[in-house]
Amino acid sequence: MDKHTIYTIAERVGVSPSTVSRALSGRGYCSPMTKSKILEAAKEMNYAPDHAAKMLKMRQTNKIIFAVPDICNPFYFDMINGINQVLEEHDYLMILFYTKHRFQEEMKAIQTLRENVADGMIMVSFHFGEENIGAINALQAPVVLTNKYVSPEGNDRFDYVYVDTYDGIKQSTEHLIRQGLRSIAYLGGNLSEQTGHERFCGYRDAMLNAGIPLIPRFIAESDYTESGGYAMAKAWLEGPDHPEGIVAANDLMAIGVMKACEEAGLRIPHDVAVVGMDNLDLASRVYPKLTSVALQQEEIGRKAAQILMDRMLGIPREERAVKLMPQMVVRDSSVRI
Known part of the structure; x- marks a missing residue:
């Protein structure tokens, strides 16, 4: 392929790459003046219009x-x-x-x-x-x-x-540990799946690095939904003791956790601290506002x-x-x- 590209031409002429594509392929509207500038730049850069047309012809669906x-x-x-x-x-x-x-x-x-x-x-x-x-x-x-x-x-x-969601969960777990919490539960996805395993490892490593033993009953798999988070947290909170903090692998599950805490009469964060991940708009609209990890x-x-x-x-x-x-x-x- 010629070393010059549609993006290079777009930068030289001062138009968008899509405008260059339309001018070179003859598909879609492009003003005569702009098209003339694009074709002139393409010629100067030895970028043949028929090359772009061939590429566009191969793409049939847009x-x-x-x-x-x-x-x-x-x-x-x-x-x-x-x-x-x-x-x-x-x-x-x-x-x-x-x-x-x-x-x-x-x-x-x-x-x-x-x-x-x-x-x-x-x-x-x-x-x-x-x-x-x-x-x-x-x-x-x-x-x-x-x-x-x-x-x-x-x-x-x-x-x-x-x-890096491993790092995201590790950060959120460390955030709770820094506040002196030791009984921290983790609510994630299927541990046999790539995503579920990576996120769990972030929690595991943060806990072990701090010298805090993992408590098997406070590690749970769910389905990344609000109802899944609610059901698991409800089971934890009805037990003989409950975790001081809960790290959820996404915000929807964290919001389900918060609902279960409210129904159990537990105050967030005084009785149970909660952290989610995704930083959805919902995180700043629930009460109390949800700490979360932004994933961009x-x-x-x-x-x-x-x-x-x-x-x-x-x-x-x-x-x-x-x-x-x-x-x-x-x-x-x-x-x-």
């Missing part, structure tokens, strides 16, 4: 798939917003594919992309493994994951944008979409991974007065 496990979780609304910011620049549309946290539905999403329904895919999954990763690597179309995954044999063909979901979506567009436009990228760091947002639910 759509991408966004595969998500849960369409009710506001976390993904923020990701959609970030993705759309990029797609709109390129006149692309999104197909939302609901995988229901099921492996077979994820395989259907991969098959749908294979059938050329879309030109690329951004995929969220709680568990990437040999089979679904093998199917993704066999695709011709580009895919961006939102988990870190590196196959043992290497040669992966996908990109990934991820936030809008930025995940934006970066994933930008990488996907680069791949679809044939723009070289040296790095296949983008790592984002979580950030604690301390509010009233975790601070003992």
Whole structure:
């Protein structure tokens, strides 16, 4: 490929990459004056318009798939917003594919992309493994994951944008430990899945590093929903003793925990301190306001979409991974007065 790209031309002329794409391909509106400037710049940079036209001809749908496990979780609304910011620049549309946290539905999403329904895919999954990763690597179309995954044999063909949720849970657990809490429970996802295991390890390591033994009955698996968090916390609070603090692997479960505490007549944070993760808008609207770990979901979506567009436009990228760091947002639910 010519070393000069659509993005380079866009920067020189002072227009968006999508405007350059329209001018070079002849598809969509572009004013005659702007088109003339773009063609002149392309000629000067030895970037042949027919090259861009060939690339665009290979892309037949102007759509991408966004595969998500849960369409009710506001976390993904923020990701959609970030993705759309990029797609709109390129006149692309999104197909939302609901995988229901099921492996077979994820395989259907991969098959749908294979059938050329879309030109690329951004995929969220709680568990990437040999089979679904093998199917993704066999695709011709580009895919961006939102988990870190590196196959043992290497040669992966996908990109990934991820936030270090291990560090996020570790931070939230350490936050409670610093306040003198020792009886700290953990409410996460399925420990046999990639996402669930990574987050649990953050809790485990924070506790062990502080010399605090793990209490098996205060470690629970749930389903990342408010009802799941409520049910588990209710069981804990009805026991002979209850934890001083609860670290939940996402905000929806944390809000369920808070509801269970309220019903049990326990004050937050005086009787039970609660921390979530995701930093949803809901976190600042519940009472007391929920301490949470910000995961930059809008930025995940934006970066994933930008990488996907680069791949679809044939723009070289040296790095296949983008790592984002979580950030604690301390509010009233975790601070003992």
